[in-house]
Amino acid sequence: MGAPQAAAETGATPRRRRLTPEREGELYDAVLDGLRESGYDALTMNNVAARSHCSKATLYRQWQGKPRLVAAALRHCRPFDPGGPDTGSLTGDLHELARRFTGARRDVELARIISPALHRNPDLAEAMHEAVVEPELRTLRKIVERAVARGEIPPDSPTAARLPHLLIGAALARPLVERREADADYLTHFLDTVILPVLTST
Incomplete structure (x- = not known):
């Protein structure tokens, strides 16, 4: 048998x-x-x-x-660390995330390719959220939690929940607005001048 x-x-x-x-x-x-x-x-x-x-x-x-x-x-195809970078500071962690993101430019290319299909295909959107989006969100939440524990972010910061939107928006918007890639220098400057001041304000 x-x-x-x-x-x-x-x-x-x-x-x-x-x-x-x-x-x-x-x-x-x-x-x-x-x-x-x-x-x-x-x-x-x-x-x-x-x-x-x-x-x-x-x-x-x-x-x-x-x-x-x-x-x-x-x-x-994405480098992934479940705990995220842990440099000992919020600024260091976010700068390291920016470096990793821009170190894999093919990810941005593939994101642009797949984005139109996400709106038409609920099964794809669900699979992408489970496999790609949610692990990245957990990483950002861990970074924020460590920053709150160190006293770098107020526990009730309203910007913390919008951190993924700000980071992803900056990376995807520059090619559309300026026709230039969102490289590490650009994202680091965006973090230092836009995201971090608001995120750490009391």
Whole structure:
């Protein structure tokens, strides 16, 4: 009796085979290459399977569909530390975040590619929030919590909850307004002259 048949007869759930990190990386690269070439709407599971020399059944078994696969690929390409940088000061932590963000410019490119599809595809928006947005929000919350504990931010600061909006807005707005990338110098200056004075004011 084969394993799948035995599992079916006993009511057990077949074990999902775990892909190696190297194999996952190859699949994610295929997804990101497809996004850059054709955008989200034109990307298909068949296309990813062909690019990565993988069966479509494996892709669906691991990620259930295109939204979760794309979200996982975008999470994979971002350097991530669950606790965030801990330099000992709010200014140092935010400057380090700015450095990391601008050190991966392809993230900005992919964000621009994926943004139009987020408004049309609730499943993609949910998958992106779970895989990409919420981990980043947790990182910022930890940075704020440490700053409050050190006395750098008032516990009732109304700006703290808007910190993600300010940072993301600054990074995405400069290319639209000035037609220039939001590099590390720009974001650091924005932090020092706009965000930090308001965030730390009593």
